[in-house]
Amino acid sequence: MGKTLGLSQKHLLATPDLSREDIRYLLNTARAFDQYFQTSETPEPIPILKNTTIVHFFFEDSTRTRISFDVAVRRLSGQAIQFSASSSSVRKGETLIDTAKVIQAMKPHALIVRHSSAGSPQVLAEHLQIPVINAGDGFHEHPTQGLLDVLTMEKQLGDLKGKNVLIIGDIAHSRVARSNINLLRKLGATVTVSAPPTFLPPQSEAYPVKYAYRLEEALPDADVVMALRIQSERQTRNRMQIPSTAEYARFWGLNRERVKLMKPGAIILHPGPVNRGVELEPEVADSPISVILDQVSNGIVARMAVLAAICQPQRLQQWLEERGAV
Ligand code: CP
Numbered sequence: 042m043g044k045t046l047g048l049s050q051k052h053l054l055a056t057p058d059l060s061r062e063d064i065r066y067l068l069n070t071a072r073a074f075d076q077y078f079q080t081s082e083t084p085e086p087i088p089i090l091k092n093t094t095i096v097h098f099f100f101e102d103s104t105r106t107r108i109s110f111d112v113a114v115r116r117l118s119g120q121a122i123q124f125s126a127s128s129s130s131v132r133k134g135e136t137l138i139d140t141a142k143v144i145q146a147m148k149p150h151a152l153i154v155r156h157s158s159a160g161s162p163q164v165l166a167e168h169l170q171i172p173v174i175n176a177g178d179g180f181h182e183h184p185t186q187g188l189l190d191v192l193t194m195e196k197q198l199g200d201l202k203g204k205n206v207l208i209i210g211d212i213a214h215s216r217v218a219r220s221n222i223n224l225l226r227k228l229g230a231t232v233t234v235s236a237p238p239t240f241l242p243p244q245s246e247a248y249p250v251k252y253a254y255r256l257e258e259a260l261p262d263a264d265v266v267m268a269l270r271i272q273s274e275r276q277t278r279n280r281m282q283i284p285s286t287a288e289y290a291r292f293w294g295l296n297r298e299r300v301k302l303m304k305p306g307a308i309i310l311h312p313g314p315v316n317r318g319v320e321l322e323p324e325v326a327d328s329p330i331s332v333i334l335d336q337v338s339n340g341i342v343a344r345m346a347v348l349a350a351i352c353q354p355q356r357l358q359q360w361l362e363e364r365g366a367v
């Protein structure tokens with residue numbers, strides 16, 4: 042992998058590949074983009090991705106990730122091409138790798154991949170010459186979601202060193218939890234997970250977190266509470282690993298009573314989509330301490346940072362230097 046100016050990676054596949062310096066570079070770049078769009082009355086697109094074509098290579102449904110990557114490409118003056126598996130020749134039996142090679146032959150500059158199989162972006166990166174950006178692979182990783190989440194936390198709370206982040210819910214099947222845990226640990230935060238036992242990953246070095254077996258015990262210490270959706274599509278043998286969603290909501294749902302246990306200034310995140318009444322009571326999802334829609338907005342600048350750093354690192358560096366942002 043060639044060393045670029047700001048990021049040590051050609052691809053963005055998984056959060057363990059990012060050094061602390063890489064994470065800081067991406068977060069600082071995202072904040073510089075954020076400032077540019079907030080301070081200009083009618084901000085012009087930034088020309089960093091001019092003449093640069095990005096393919097959205099999505100094999101799984103998405104609202105937030107797909108659209109925010111699209112907006113990010115446009116705000117950087119690039120072109121986005123949409124690939125839809127359901128209307129492609131994948132349906133005629135073409136393999137994932139052959140399909141990606143066909144697209145690469147049309148000379149795009151990068152592929153943004155979402156797929157239900159964990160590790161598929163890694164496999165594609167091994168077979169392609171162009172950069173691959175992981176937009177969520179099975180229950181493995183969702184690195185840009187992790188970046189937008191830590192960006193949201195930093196904007197609300199400042200330096201995350203020493204902060205306590207509580208993640209509630211289906212940790213075992215969650216790519217969002219895994220990416221967040223890796224990034225938060227590198228930024229010096231402490232992560233606690235709390236869930237029914239069937240949703241907790243086995244205690245191991247892969248999950249360097251604290252375990253809280255009763256939600257009420259963990260809530261008062263948390264600076265950030267992140268609720269996760271139950272990933273029913275990733276559970277085995279078509280069987281839910283909890284008795285019912287109603288029972289889950291009763292013991293693990295974040296409701297107004299449980300929010301009273303949180304400390305003043307603590308915030309609530311959820312990567313979306315939210316199942317109202319299951320992991321979050323509607324009044325909690327819409328409350329002033331919920332920053333769920335801020336996460337969505339921050340997703341645009343976090344993804345702009347990733348695209349610019351990977352596809353046009355020299356242009357990005359020049360833009361940051363011109364603005365005194367490095
Ligand atoms: N958080 C997230 O990945 O949402 P989408 O599935 O809507 O992209």
